[in-house]
Amino acid sequence: MIKVGIDLIHFYTPQVYLDLAELAAVRQVPVEKYTVGIGQEKMSLIDPYEDIVTMAAEAAYDIVKGREENIGLLLFATESGVDYSKSAGVYLHALLQLNPHCRVLEVKQACFAATGALLLAKDYVTLHPDKLALVVASDVAWYGLNTPGEVTQGAGAVAMIVSVNPRLAVIEEGKAIVENSKDFYRPSYNQVPIVDGKLSIRSYKELLKQVRPDKPLKFVCFHMPFATMSDKASEVLTLPLSPEILMATKAFNKDVGNIYNGSLYLSLISLLTTYPNSLANETIGMFSYGSGATGETFYLIMQPQYDKVIDKKVFLSLVNQRRKADFSTYERLMTGYEHREKSLNFTTTIPNSKHRFVLTSIVNGHREYLKR
Ligand code: HMG
Numbered sequence: 001m002i003k004v005g006i007d008l009i010h011f012y013t014p015q016v017y018l019d020l021a022e023l024a025a026v027r028q029v030p031v032e033k034y035t036v037g038i039g040q041e042k043m044s045l046i047d048p049y050e051d052i053v054t055m056a057a058e059a060a061y062d063i064v065k066g067r068e069e070n071i072g073l074l075l076f077a078t079e080s081g082v083d084y085s086k087s088a089g090v091y092l093h094a095l096l097q098l099n100p101h102c103r104v105l106e107v108k109q110a111c112f113a114a115t116g117a118l119l120l121a122k123d124y125v126t127l128h129p130d131k132l133a134l135v136v137a138s139d140v141a142w143y144g145l146n147t148p149g150e151v152t153q154g155a156g157a158v159a160m161i162v163s164v165n166p167r168l169a170v171i172e173e174g175k176a177i178v179e180n181s182k183d184f185y186r187p188s189y190n191q192v193p194i195v196d197g198k199l200s201i202r203s204y205k206e207l208l209k210q211v212r213p214d215k216p217l218k219f220v221c222f223h224m225p226f227a228t229m230s231d232k233a234s235e236v237l238t239l240p241l242s243p244e245i246l247m248a249t250k251a252f253n254k255d256v257g258n259i260y261n262g263s264l265y266l267s268l269i270s271l272l273t274t275y276p277n278s279l280a281n282e283t284i285g286m287f288s289y290g291s292g293a294t295g296e297t298f299y300l301i302m303q304p305q306y307d308k309v310i311d312k313k314v315f316l317s318l319v320n321q322r323r324k325a326d327f328s329t330y331e332r333l334m335t336g337y338e339h340r341e342k343s344l345n346f347t348t349t350i351p352n353s354k355h356r357f358v359l360t361s362i363v364n365g366h367r368e369y370l371k372r
Helices: 020-027 031-037 050-065 086-094 113-127 148-152 197-211 226-237 242-251 262-276 312-319 327-341
Strands: 004-012 016-019 041-044 071-077 104-105 134-142 156-163 169-178 218-220 281-291 296-303 323-324 357-363 365-372
Touching: 004 050, 004 113, 004 262, 004 296, 004 312, 016 020, 016 327, 020 031, 020 134, 020 148, 020 327, 031 148, 050 086, 050 134, 050 156, 050 262, 050 365, 071 086, 071 113, 086 104, 086 134, 086 365, 104 113, 113 134, 113 156, 113 169, 113 262, 113 281, 113 296, 156 262, 169 197, 197 218, 197 226, 197 281, 197 296, 218 226, 218 242, 218 262, 226 242, 242 262, 262 281, 262 312, 323 327
Parallel strands: 016 323, 041 156, 071 104, 071 134, 218 281
Antiparallel strands: 004 156, 004 169, 016 041, 134 156, 169 296, 281 296, 357 365
């Protein structure tokens, strides 16, 4: 039986964040509501010269390097699309200098699209075992200033190479579920989603209940719109997770925020990085939820040498070495982001920073990027 799964994984989050204690002070909310009730400490903020394409490129660059010729499929999962027609994957394909015969698509189904893409990539690689697939999840979770969702914002990207005989984890399929729901959606003309927060939590738990693993598992990662959603999800399992494992799955997400499609995979990276013991040969349950609503469970069988293909120091530094923004910078960045995404023309100053990929301008709707 051919083994297919995740060979390599990497992520990126913008290098500036807002401390949610500052947001709580301005919004006159007890800080414990955010840090205990919602479970979030910080959220990443997107810089003016970053977007879903640059974040995806930053996440993918190191794992794609040297494999450009072998990637036959690029699936770009996002719900923060920058164009209704042209896939963000086409911009990414150019930035990563992939081979010209690669099949490129953008995939959408709220936060579930990355999982749909990963499982489709698995099927593709099973049929084309000499090829690799690149799956990226990249989003800016933006609900708007002074909204209930504000505390659950964030930005970031995760990239995965799917191959035969993967070094990180073999994928085993579970069960999918779909139910038409009005919990969260963003009609094409709207800058921010329309959200029924309470319904969305109920819908998430209901779909999980219908596809949860039959047997208790020691490790499960959940789609994580905010950290305490994982506690609620854990209670739906046949046996809740231990507090230590839950904490390891939340460590990065509580400091980055919701990154929509990448959130489940950021939780996986968080577990792989912060859980103190080896996960070799362990099975990790994965629950993906996308509003609207779809859910799916699947399983990752961790490979014996998985820790040789991840760099925990790099992962930790991406989260821990960001610069802190004050509240007025947050307002300026996010108002600027919203304005930019409505504009056909845009230019910005590019700082002398560590960013490898930057958005330099938008000219008549076309995005211009620079690789440095
Ligand atoms: P809210 O109404 O501001 O908050 O919305 P709340 O009043 O429900 O309070 C939140 C929790 O804090 C509650 O705990 C309070 O008791 C507690 P819970 O009842 O849930 O256990 N609390 C306190 N705790 C300690 N000290 C205090 C205190 N005060 C209150 N002083 C909500 C919260 C998450 C609904 C809102 O932020 C929201 O709408 N967020 C966006 C939607 C969302 O994240 N939904 C999650 C499920 S849907 C999903 O995951 C899909 C998604 O990623 C999108 C996609 O698929 O594309 C969102």
